[in-house]
Amino acid sequence: MKPLYIISSSCISPQNTFDETVLFDGNEVKTAHENILSCIEPDYKGFINPVQIRRMSRALKLGFSTAIDCLRKSPVKEMDAIIIGIGKGCMIDTEAFLHSIRDYNETALNPTHFIHSTYNQLNGMIALDQKINSYNVTYAHRGFSFEHTLIDASLLIDADEAKHVLIGSFDEMTPEHFFIKQKWGYWKNEITDSKALFLSNSPGTLAGEGYGFFVLGAEKTCADQVSILAVQTLYNPSDEEILQAIQSILTAHQLEAASVDLLMLGNNGDNRQQHRDELLTTVLHEATPLYFKHLCGEYDTASQFGFWLLSHVLKRQQIPESLYHPSQRSDSLKRNQVCTTIQ
């Protein structure tokens, strides 16, 4: 694949990421409240007109604001595609419509929640507001929804079908969804502080949510632009298949395992899912492992938050203290454009 340059990005998360500098300049880390990390909402007035603010649901307002912010930051305004990945979509609307079907015995229902529960709503809203008449698609593929937006953008750029692509992903956590997944053992039983997530040694994780958008381009718009060289998803892989895939990516880019500086791990503090970390840190033995799920919580498109963080780490050549394992000490970053995100 041709390199995909990250021209601009925007991220709304449970941390102060909408103001990009905070995580990097300060050490302020927001912690989970009763095992849920909820997004910090911006002042929507800067992004959405007042009539729309009243009409749009929370997930759509957050997603829309992130996308508009990302487009405003981009020196390139003409988008050739909009590609969005969603794990569960607008849960508040899905739940509200399920409730109204029951509460009103399937009669005289308001269609708004139904419309908003449709997976491609945000795609349509961004296209409509920004008059982007183009290729437009929504992936709804659980843990790989965000990765498929990268793959599709890469396909378009490889085939010269697009020069600039707006990609993004989002998922929202609701009290009801948290409660249901609690029953199935997804979350920690004990109230866990974000900072202590990786020391907990118990099953379950913290719940989270997040919104992120990126303008990707076929060409650089500045000298030190971070780029994506390879992206690959593996479905139910064996350890051997994971190692093979890493090796083939390294070989394709004439790299040694030892030349990878950083490894962003998808570890979510659930002690039932730790062995992959060992596999990865063993093969990429020189890479400093970094962690992000204590900052955003677990949700289908959480890898997007890790990806956003890494892109800023590379751009700034600076690693926020909060990304290290609590037992690690910080280390200076060698300059390199390779990064690996594993979920």
Add this chain to the structure above:
Amino acid sequence: MNQKIVVSGMGLYTALGKGLQTNFDSLSSQAHALTPLHFLDTAHALEFPFGEIKISTSALLDTLKLPRNKGYTRTSLLGITAMQEALANAGIDRHAGLKVGIINATTVRGMCEVEKYYFKMLEEEGDFSEFSDTIDCADCTHRLADHFKIKDYVTTISTACSSSANAIILGTRLVNQGHLDIAICGGTDALTRFTINGFNALKNIDKQPCKPFDEARNGLNLGEGAAYLVIEKETSCLQRNHKPIAEMKGYCNFNESFHATAPNPKGEGAYQVMKRALLKAQLEPNDIHYINAHGTATLTNDESEANAMKRLFGSVPSFSSTKCYTGHTLAAAGAVEAIFSILALEQQCVYANLNFANPIPDSALIPQLFHEKKQLQNVMSNSFAFGGNNASLIFSKMESKR
């Protein structure tokens, strides 16, 4: 298209029945399958006609010899049944050595089961883990991948009513750009209370069998179904001694950015997507001999689509909507109708648009009114969706030479 991409297998399951032959026989005898609901429990069961597949979910499980209490949703089971036919039809029961991927589409996901248990999950003690993962779209895709042991590429698209048309487009691109040898593309959606009440709240459902492109049309009928197409390079298909069914000649995905749920009545989005698909196929408007229209029979869609066809084609070729046979199968519709279009090519015929009396005054277009034999070289299949997500596909006869 850099290389000749072909459809080498197809399979489907709709209210018309299971399989290619059954569906084609119903279409050619002009027999629709819209009836009151028998299997789904909803207050609207007798109020509207539906394209319900006449089999219970437990009978589907039994037919496929799959276990109960293992979380197979109706959406997944319809998908597995249709994909089984598509793979057999493509002759790829064994796919050793080939890179095979699934690009699946769905909008209702496992909602068909979740809506039955949702409040129990919320309010009662007990283990409802069987359906714990079915609330998302990937569940049925993973079930398909696991059932058919496919893992080279697995993804799910959800762009409302154009979902599986977009799955076909993605599969074509992945094959064309060398990422897959074989792409199995399509979609599956079961009927649910959730979607029935959603469309009813939008006041979009006709109490009578729907009347596509008729002046007095009054909304759509919902249906359920699953359909998959096997897509590969012609060279790959011939290499494994299999006869291609049709050429995937052109496509376009285009967002018209007009309104959240309604199309531009002038048909700008529909016009652009059809025009760009023609451009991709390197064909002229008069090369298209049949259009399987989106034709939902809603007031806005048919007005907009008819205006677009008139503007693009001038003298509009034979066209019909087959949603008056199957109902609107949502995420499956794009693949169901792509298959109908290809069957029309294969059999050299065009389908009747049922329940038509008078044309829409503005465009005055009259759809194909009878099933008849017709020489077809290239056919077009349209899918338009909420949010302005439009898609158009063009398929051609294999020996196609312009």
